[in-house]
Amino acid sequence: MEIGIDASRAFQAEPTGIGVYATQVITRLLAAPPAPLRLYLNRPSPPEAAPPLPPGSEWRCLPLRRGWTAVRLRWELQRQAPNLLWIPAYRLPGGRLPRSLVTVHGVEHRFAPLAYPGRQADAVESFVMDTLRRAARVITPSETTKADLVHLYGADPNLITVIPHGIAAELRPLPPERVLPLIEELGVQPPYFLVVGAHHPRKNVPFLIEQFARAFPPAESSEVRLVVTNSDGELGRQLITQAAGRRLGDRFTALGHVSGELLAALYSGAVAACVPSLYEGFGLPALEAMACGAPVLANGVGGVQEIAEGAALLVPAEDPGGWVDGLRRLLQEPGLREHLRALGLTRASRYSWDRSARAHAELLASELRLAGNRSGVS
Numbered sequence: 001m002e003i004g005i006d007a008s009r010a011f012q013a014e015p016t017g018i019g020v021y022a023t024q025v026i027t028r029l030l031a032a033p034p035a036p037l038r039l040y041l042n043r044p045s046p047p048e049a050a051p052p053l054p055p056g057s058e059w060r061c062l063p064l065r066r067g068w069t070a071v072r073l074r075w076e077l078q079r080q081a082p083n084l085l086w087i088p089a090y091r092l093p094g095g096r097l098p099r100s101l102v103t104v105h106g107v108e109h110r111f112a113p114l115a116y117p118g119r120q121a122d123a124v125e126s127f128v129m130d131t132l133r134r135a136a137r138v139i140t141p142s143e144t145t146k147a148d149l150v151h152l153y154g155a156d157p158n159l160i161t162v163i164p165h166g167i168a169a170e171l172r173p174l175p176p177e178r179v180l181p182l183i184e185e186l187g188v189q190p191p192y193f194l195v196v197g198a199h200h201p202r203k204n205v206p207f208l209i210e211q212f213a214r215a216f217p218p219a220e221s222s223e224v225r226l227v228v229t230n231s232d233g234e235l236g237r238q239l240i241t242q243a244a245g246r247r248l249g250d251r252f253t254a255l256g257h258v259s260g261e262l263l264a265a266l267y268s269g270a271v272a273a274c275v276p277s278l279y280e281g282f283g284l285p286a287l288e289a290m291a292c293g294a295p296v297l298a299n300g301v302g303g304v305q306e307i308a309e310g311a312a313l314l315v316p317a318e319d320p321g322g323w324v325d326g327l328r329r330l331l332q333e334p335g336l337r338e339h340l341r342a343l344g345l346t347r348a349s350r351y352s353w354d355r356s357a358r359a360h361a362e363l364l365a366s367e368l369r370l371a372g373n374r375s376g377v378s
Contacts, residue, residue, distance in 0.1 A: 001368055004082030004098070005029075007039040007059075008068065009089050011047035014230075014257035016199065017284045018105060021141070021165055022088040027051055028357030034365035038082050042068040069093050084368045090127045092134055099371040101364070102131045103139040106281015106303065107148045108202050115202035115278055128153065137367060139360070141165050141282040142303040148281075161363055165284055166353030170260050173293035173345070174268040182265035188253055192225040193327065194270040194294070196263070196285040198239060198254075199230045204299075206242055208276040211323040213246035216331075224331055227253045227266065267292030272330045272337070278317070280304050286312065287351055290344030295337045297326045311347035312340060 009015070010022035027050070029037065036056035041047070046059040053059070064072040074093035077085070085100040092102060107128060109121040116124065131138060132153055138160045140146045146162050149155040174182075183190070193212065198205045205228055216222040231239055231254040243252035258266060267273060273289030275298035283304035289296050290311060298304050300314030308314065313330065315322035329336055 001372055002036045002038055002082040002084075003034065003364055003368060004038045004040060004077070004085045006069075006073065006085075006087045006089070008042040008073075011049045014259075017165075017197075017282070018089045020168070020284065021103070021105075023049075024166060024168065024353040025088070025357045025360050028354065029361060029364075030054060030057070032361065033057060034361045035084075035368055040073055040076065042072070084364065084371045086364060087135075090124070090131065092127075092130055097134065099136045099367060100134065101137045101139060101367055102135040103141075104128060104131060104145060104149065104281075105141060106145050106279070107152060108279045108281060108302075110148070110152055111302065112202045112278035115200065115204075117201075136370070137161060137363070139163055139363070142306050144303040144306045145281040163356055163359045163363070164351055165282055165287065166351050166356045167288055167291040167348060168260075168353065171264050171267070171288050171291050174261070174265050176269075179265045179269040182262055183269050186253075186255060186258070186262065186266070188227055188255075188266065188269075189225065190269055191223065191271050191331065192227045192253070192269070193297075193330075194266055194273045194289075195226070195228045195276070196258075196266075196273065196288070197230045198228045198235055199232075201235070202278045202280075204276040204278050205231075205239055207318070207320075208274055208323070209239065209242050209246060209248070209252070211320055212327060213243075213248060214320070215324045215327040216251075218247045218249075223251075224271065225251045225253060227255065227270075229255045229258045229263075229266070232256045263288075264292050267294040270294045272297050272313075272327075272340075274327075275299065275304055275308075276323070277302075277304065283307050287348055291348035291351075293341045293345055295330060295340035296344060297323075297330060308344075308347070311343040 009019045010026045012019045030051050033054050040060045044063045062072045074095050081098045085098050087102045109116045109124045113121050132155050146160045150157050197203050212226045216224050236254050267289050272295040275286045279302045281303045286296050286304050286308045296312035299317045301317045313326050
């Protein structure tokens with residue numbers, strides 16, 4: 001009996017939240033697999049960052065630049081199917097499949113359609129609909145996403161398992177004497193507010209830039225800064241142009257991908273971490289910020305509200321005045337920051353990638369037993 005895993009999103013150099021999830025869970029499954037694993041990869045060789053394979057497990061490297069899931073992975077599964085298949089990111093290949101599990105991280109396209117221009121929303125919708133039609137079981141990272149699937153799509157709640165994400169071990173509070181030299185490497189000076197992730201329009205960073213400029217206008221000569229990570233590419237250039245138009249000057253810093261201890265330092269040194277997302281199925285940046293002791297200011301919607309309510313300063317979605325007030329309060333009230341820091345650290349302690357991976361392993365083992373009791377292909 002063998003479990004196949006789509007590992008195409010794991011062990012990437014600059015992962016998004018889904019990539020972090022796939023990497024963290026697969027790493028731990030390799031250490032204690034519930035069965036031999038067959039890891040499908042869209043690259044020519046196994047990733048150097050991956051741990052050694054356990055006995056009986058293997059990489060299936062199937063490089064193809066375009067259409068990997070629809071063409072190359074589909075062909076491989078038709079050629080030699082595992083007994084069970086897990087897809088960590090939404091999309092099942094076409095054709096006949098073994099018993100399959102799929103992780104649906106969120107249905108943000110339903111709540112923020114303008115952030116999915118062109119046919120993007122249609123594509124995500126088709127993946128979700130296909131998953132609910134063909135997967136034997138769906139994994140979601142939050143009760144929010146489970147409820148969204150049930151209410152918006154009529155999904156059977158008994159076929160959805162909630163397994164929350166965790167927090168990387170290196171994301172922890174760092175002392176000031178360690179924080180300062182690390183953030184200086186990035187060209188960042190305190191005091192600053194931090195946004196982790198500007199790679200998608202639903203992250204709503206332009207809205208935050210506007211409210212930051214209102215809260216701390218140039219005329220007041222405020223020294224507080226706004227730092228945004230994952231701001232490469234066209235979206236990043238647009239943010240820089242917007243910040244310049246608001247006369248933020250060197251009070252706006254756009255960084256590329258940041259991870260590991262550097263990310264922990266950014267969180268640890270921040271006045272607060274801001275999560276202005278229009279909607280999130282889980283909200284990993286909010287959880288990671290709390291784990292590093294950063295107060296969190298966020299839109300109180302979706303998975304972010306589920307994770308952070310009672311441990312963060314939440315603002316009604318798209319409430320400009322609430323954001324301006326929240327930014328000012330967090331800069332001016334050290335007592336509020338310390339209170340939120342303590343609440344956030346307590347809340348973050350509930351989440352662990354080890355715990356998440358164990359739950360995945362138990363679910364995969366259970367589904368593998370079910371696959372063994374039937375023909376194995378549907």
